[in-house]
Amino acid sequence: MDDMSSRKPNALDLHVPAPRARPGDKPDFSGWSFPEPGDTPRPDIDEPAHDLREYAYGLIRVMDMEGNALGPWTPQIAPEKLRRAIKYMLLTRAYDERMHRAQRQGKTSFYMQCLGEEAIAIAQTMALNADDMCFPSYRQQGILIARDYPLIDMMHQVYSNASDPMKGRQLPVMYSSKKDAFFTISGNLATQVPQAVGWAMASAYSGDGRIASTWLGEGSTAEGDFHAAMTFAAVYKAPVIINVVNNQWAISSFQGIAGGENTTFAARGVGYGMPPLRVDGNDFLAVYAVTQWAAARARANLGPTLIEHFSYRAGPHSTSDDPARYRPGDEARLWPLGDPIERLKTHLISLGEWSEEQHKAAHEAALETVRTTGREAEKVGVLGPEAPPTHTRASMFEDVYKEMPWHLRQQRDEHGV
Amino acid sequence: MASMTMIQALNSALDTMMERDPNVLTFGEDVGYFGGVFKVTEHLQTKYGKKRCFDAPINENGIAAVAVGMAAYGLRPVIEIQFADYMYPAYDQLVSEAARIRYRSAGDFTVPMTVRMPYGGGIRGGQTHSQSPESLFTHVAGLKTVIPSTPYDAKGLLISCIEDDDPTIFMEPKRIYNGPFDGFHDRQVSPWSKHAASDVPEGYYKIPLGKANIVRPGEAVTVLAYGTMVHVALAAAKESGIDAEVIDLRTLVPVDIETIVASVEKTGRCVIVHEATRTSGYGAELSALVQEHCFYKLEAPIERVTGYDTPYPHSLEWEYFPTPPRIIKAMRRVTEV
Numbered sequence: 001m002d003d004m005s006s007r008k009p010n011a012l013d014l015h016v017p018a019p020r021a022r023p024g025d026k027p028d029f030s031g032w033s034f035p036e037p038g039d040t041p042r043p044d045i046d047e048p049a050h051d052l053r054e055y056a057y058g059l060i061r062v063m064d065m066e067g068n069a070l071g072p073w074t075p076q077i078a079p080e081k082l083r084r085a086i087k088y089m090l091l092t093r094a095y096d097e098r099m100h101r102a103q104r105q106g107k108t109s110f111y112m113q114c115l116g117e118e119a120i121a122i123a124q125t126m127a128l129n130a131d132d133m134c135f136p137s138y139r140q141q142g143i144l145i146a147r148d149y150p151l152i153d154m155m156h157q158v159y160s161n162a163s164d165p166m167k168g169r170q171l172p173v174m175y176s177s178k179k180d181a182f183f184t185i186s187g188n189l190a191t192q193v194p195q196a197v198g199w200a201m202a203s204a205y206s207g208d209g210r211i212a213s214t215w216l217g218e219g220s221t222a223e224g225d226f227h228a229a230m231t232f233a234a235v236y237k238a239p240v241i242i243n244v245v246n247n248q249w250a251i252s253s254f255q256g257i258a259g260g261e262n263t264t265f266a267a268r269g270v271g272y273g274m275p276p277l278r279v280d281g282n283d284f285l286a287v288y289a290v291t292q293w294a295a296a297r298a299r300a301n302l303g304p305t306l307i308e309h310f311s312y313r314a315g316p317h318s319t320s321d322d323p324a325r326y327r328p329g330d331e332a333r334l335w336p337l338g339d340p341i342e343r344l345k346t347h348l349i350s351l352g353e354w355s356e357e358q359h360k361a362a363h364e365a366a367l368e369t370v371r372t373t374g375r376e377a378e379k380v381g382v383l384g385p386e387a388p389p390t391h392t393r394a395s396m397f398e399d400v401y402k403e404m405p406w407h408l409r410q411q412r413d414e415h416g417v
Numbered sequence: 418m419a420s421m422t423m424i425q426a427l428n429s430a431l432d433t434m435m436e437r438d439p440n441v442l443t444f445g446e447d448v449g450y451f452g453g454v455f456k457v458t459e460h461l462q463t464k465y466g467k468k469r470c471f472d473a474p475i476n477e478n479g480i481a482a483v484a485v486g487m488a489a490y491g492l493r494p495v496i497e498i499q500f501a502d503y504m505y506p507a508y509d510q511l512v513s514e515a516a517r518i519r520y521r522s523a524g525d526f527t528v529p530m531t532v533r534m535p536y537g538g539g540i541r542g543g544q545t546h547s548q549s550p551e552s553l554f555t556h557v558a559g560l561k562t563v564i565p566s567t568p569y570d571a572k573g574l575l576i577s578c579i580e581d582d583d584p585t586i587f588m589e590p591k592r593i594y595n596g597p598f599d600g601f602h603d604r605q606v607s608p609w610s611k612h613a614a615s616d617v618p619e620g621y622y623k624i625p626l627g628k629a630n631i632v633r634p635g636e637a638v639t640v641l642a643y644g645t646m647v648h649v650a651l652a653a654a655k656e657s658g659i660d661a662e663v664i665d666l667r668t669l670v671p672v673d674i675e676t677i678v679a680s681v682e683k684t685g686r687c688v689i690v691h692e693a694t695r696t697s698g699y700g701a702e703l704s705a706l707v708q709e710h711c712f713y714k715l716e717a718p719i720e721r722v723t724g725y726d727t728p729y730p731h732s733l734e735w736e737y738f739p740t741p742p743r744i745i746k747a748m749r750r751v752t753e754v
Contacts (some may be wrong), residue, residue, distance in 0.1 A: 134485075167523045168706040183489065184522035188513050193478050195514065198486025198494075203491070205442065205468055212486075224506065228479030235474055399520045400559050402527070402582045405627065405671035 017256035027331040037061040038071025045297040049273045056266040056276035059310060062285040065163040067346035069137045073289040084283035085126055085277035087362050089118040089341045090147045094366040099158050104134040105320045108158050110172045112140045116314030117247055118342035122146045127291035128213060133216035135183045136197035138173050147180045161381035167395050190216050190223035197233045200240035210240040218265050219250025222258045234272040238305030241294045247313035252326035269306035274355055281309030282340040393417040421617040423594045427457045430575035433621050440705035442469040445480060445497030447602050455535055468697035472550030473743045481507035485515050488530040489604055493579055499538035502548045515584040531578045535591035537645055537692050543731040549693035554586045555670045558611055561585045561626060562669040566647040569612030573624030600649035600740045629673035635662035637752050638686040641703050646690045647745060653744035661748060669699055678710045685716035685753040690739055695723040717754035720747040
């Protein structure tokens with residue numbers, strides 16, 4: 001079978017994409033070229049989608065590596081807001097670090113960090129209104145943090161303890177908070193994307209002013225749900241922002257397995273007649289600016305925008321995989337677009353609005369918040385081998401339906417709770 | 418009161434609810450301008466505008482998902498899956514999403530949506546327009562599954578589904594859209610206008626979910642059926658002279674266990690009829706329930722008369738379809754024990 005010499009001339013050959021580098025190889029980013037920061041023009045929000053196609057193949061960048069904000073996409077953000085942003089990012093990273101460790105210590109079953117991607121959820125949340133509806137995937141914990149959702153409730157959820165707002169029903173990190181306009185996370189990939197479109201259509205139907213925003217990874221753009229979402233969003237001009245977080249890796253599969261060898265993920269928008277913005281996802285200012293643009297367009301009844309956030313998943317997919325088994329160990333460190341927290345820090349310092357000392361203090365404050373909150377949460381309980389109390393056991397049968405039907409009452413009684 | 422076909426009754430249910438509640442809207446393939454391939458949504462776009470009754474792209478996955486998002490917003494969408502056979506692309510959204518959002522969010526979000534779909538055979542539809550996939554829904558925690566058998570029930574049950582705060586699967590037996598087909602395909606089908614249950618109030622009324630209907634009281638054997646098979650079972654009782662008690666379940670989940678148990682305890686015999694394939698079909702659940710609740714009153718084994726475990730055959734439709742003679746044979750087997 002493998003005797004290639006016996007192949008017929010002009011025989012067909014199956015192409016299976018492979019990344020440039022695997023463990024033991026040097027990271028190789030040579031195939032990529034990025035426009036310089038500030039070089040990409042900023043169109044008006046009512047520019048027809050067909051005039052925006054080139055944005056799918058560029059990269060909107062604002063900050064250079066020295067922290068200067070350049071060009072027409074530079075957003076006007078008060079320094080106080082930027083300081084809040086960097087504190088949210090530091091808190092998110094500290095929270096992730098602690099909960100990842102808690103899983104390693106056996107205090108919960110599972111955890112997922114957003115290491116390296118903090119700018120995306122946090123900049124976008126800060127650019128949206130507080131009541132704009134978010135349909136996240138599982139790596140946008142920054143939304144809740146930037147909406148000042150109680151950190152302790154996130155921990156209760158991760159520990160599935162007696163104070164878990166989800167009553168221990170969901171895997172860790174699958175939060176839900178309707179009052180914070182944060183949709184219940186599924187755990188199935190991309191299902192939330194067409195749901196966000198439906199929510200946005202309902203908002204438009206109702207004459208509301210709220211828009212929807214949804215996130216998925218580049219890997220799950222291959223799902224039918226993504227294409228259903230793109231079709232419906234485009235057809236009905238739904239006021240929704242569809243964010244593809246291209247963090248290069250879907251567990252062990254590089255982005256080429258989802259189609260990234262042939263085109264960009266932003267370019268998926270071209271075929272649907274949707275503005276396709278491609279942005280440096282590690283550039284807080286650029287992410288903020290494109291989100292503002294897309295939100296203003298949606299609010300003006302001009303329909304959806306697809307945004308590809310070009311980034312890098314610096315941590316493992318979850319606590320269940322070891323990236324050293326499928327990619328070079330120093331790929332994250334050598335990522336050409338840097339680390340989002342370091343870059344915003346450099347910018348703020350260059351503005352004279354931040355300092356190394358302030359940054360260190362903010363970092364320590366985040367660690368301390370996470371430590372003290374963590375201790376409080378663990379006092380309530382962690383996911384462990386002890387039998388849960390009876391009222392918790394009985395709750396297994398609740399909320400399947402609004403009212404419990406006879407067969408569930410019978411099963412609850414059989415179970416003896 | 419007006420005499421209505423099942424299609425007209427369903428249309429009247431949607432009209433009634435769209436009139437009463439601005440949060441009710443409907444969409445699906447060909448549902449808007451054209452009024453649906455079976456005309457269930459006819460005139461609704463003219464009356465309520467295209468924002469409340471509109472055409473959807475041919476993407477059942479998207480239709481279901483968009484309805485989930487709308488319901489999460491607070492609307493009460495009613496979607497049409499053009500044929501139940503087309504629902505598989507929507508299945509993940511119904512099973513993994515709609516059915517579980519209340520539970521997984523501990524009641525934070527709910528999904529009050531209704532999924533209408535014509536199902537069943539006997540229309541020369543072949544394997545892609547004849548299936549009865551109800552057990553794929555009854556197996557799912559968090560969904561309610563409802564199947565009417567008359568115009569009167571169709572309207573009252575559909576209104577109950579639309580007002581229900583949980584996702585409901587509303588399966589329409591399309592063989593009896595225009596008349597109570599009794600399983601004798603070589604005979605003239607009587608129109609709904611000659612049937613008492615075609616008297617349908619113009620306004621609002623509900624038939625509660627979870628309540629079965631004893632459509633023919635009897636002493637000899639309990640026949641459990643729903644949809645088209647209710648009429649086939651009635652014809653079997655009439656043809657055979659067997660004093661069967663025919664129960665129209667109307668709701669499959671949650672099922673009316675009390676009515677079933679009371680009947681089987683009285684007759685001591687039970688025949689279950691459905692069009693769907695037999696293995697792991699809803700009849701298996703009914704059989705298990707009857708056995709669990711009525712074992713010591715049973716005088717004979719429980720029988721199932723169902724579609725066979727084959728894809729739905731086109732040319733051999735009437736070999737496959739559970740007809741009155743097959744039901745009569747089963748009734749005889751259990752009553753002659």
